[in-house]
Amino acid sequence: MGLKQKFAKKLINNSGSLKYYKNQVDVLTKKVERLEKANDSNNRLFNTIFLDYELTPSPLLQSFRDLSLELLRFMDNVCMKYDLEWMIEGGTFLGAIRHDGFIPWDDDMDSGMMREDYNKLVDVLPEELERNGLNDNIKINFRQRNAFVEGATSFLQLFYYNTLSGGGVDLTALDVFPYDYMKQYNGEDIGQKYEDARLKFYHDIVEIGDYDTTVERYHENMDLTWDKTNHMLNGVEGPQGPKRILKLKVFETDKMQPFKRVQFGKYEFPGPNDKDYYLKTYYGNYWNIPKVLTFHQRMGRLRKYPGIVEIFENEIIKFEEINDNFE
Structure with missing residues (x-):
């Protein structure tokens, strides 16, 4: 033995x-x-609670939602003015379909657009903010990706700050993600290729310092194109990926476009054309509340500020007037 x-x-x-x-x-x-x-x-x-009952939000939550709707409305106004196609996406679109508005625990907004329109939006936004007197309110930010390369920037974020009480508090935010067309896609796993291209993208954006050149290199590495094709995928700057919270998805273009307007709260905004296809692709059985929820903690921070509801109310009045008179 x-x-x-x-x-x-x-x-x-x-x-x-x-x-x-x-x-x-x-x-x-x-x-x-x-x-x-x-x-x-x-x-x-x-x-049962979130899908079968009509819940009444607190004054603070309702104020947050009202101001957030005005930020979406401003985005919509700018895009219509310059003939740019955009859509609400992710949890924002899911909320529109499942909850007729915001997901009850969500406190930010997601949107997307093809890269050509995304680049045009980045160019015209500063002028539109200045023209509409919003320079002190809406700050243009490109999310930092220091985890990859120090100084690398990522997707567009619009933060709305208050100015009537000294400023310094971001009241709501909108993320804008670029999408790209794929030259060819046969259903293969592109996860590792995407991750390699992501690292190269963030390296180039720092080393080269030129966005257009960096994007062209990224398109070459991923075999992407500016021209409309049968498939589209999330831009490399976004939070998607094979090892990330949001999984990388390749979408059929004709199921996504043309974007179709859907009700979101008291307004309508464009979203993916085939809502069932998009939401099943991303979330599976999207009618059920997931067992694990993600929170951004913005509401928790806002509750700490004295007079925060009044601050929101003043900003909402100001923003509504700008949107009502947008030209």
């Missing part, structure tokens, strides 16, 4: 230790089963 066999026999014969560890495994297994049942029960409860 070899040494391994002797050790195994001795371990098995040590019935006290074996029974102890077996009992511990049984105890932990039962705890896991109870936790899973509790989680399933809570999930069913949240589905």
Whole structure:
């Protein structure tokens, strides 16, 4: 009998230790089963509450939503003026379809557009902000990606700050993500190629310092094109990827475009053409509330500021007037 066999026999014969560890495994297994049942029960409860009841938001939450709608409305006004195609996407579009507006726990907004229109928007936004007296309110930001390369910037973010009480508080925000057309796509896994191209993109944006050249190199690395094709995918600057919170998706262009307007709160905004296709691709069974939720914590920060509801109300009045008279 070899040494391994002797050790195994001795371990098995040590019935006290074996029974102890077996009992511990049984105890932990039962705890896991109870936790899973509790989680399933809570999930069913949240589905009932959020999908079958009409919940009334607090004054602060309602004010946040009203100002956020005006930011979307401003985006829509600018895009219509310059003939740019855009869409609400991600959780914002999911909220429009499943909740007729904001997802109850969501406190930011997502939008997307093809890269050519995205670049045009970046060019015209400063002029439109100045023309409409919003320079002190809306700040143009390109999210930092220091985790990759120091100084690398990413997708467009629009933050709305208050000015009537000294400023310094971002009241709401809109993320704008670029999309690209693929020359050819046969259903293959492009995850690693995408991640490699992402690292190269962020390296080039710092080393070269020229956005247009960096994008052209990225298009070459990923075999992308400016011309409309049968497939489109999220731009490399976004949060999607094979190892990220949001999975990388390749979409059929004719299921996404032309963008179709949908009701979101009291306004309509463009979204993916085939809502069922888009939401199933991203979320699977999108009618159910997920068991794990993601929070951005903006509402938690806003609650700390004295007079925050009044601040919102003043900014809403100002922004509504700008949108009502937009030219």
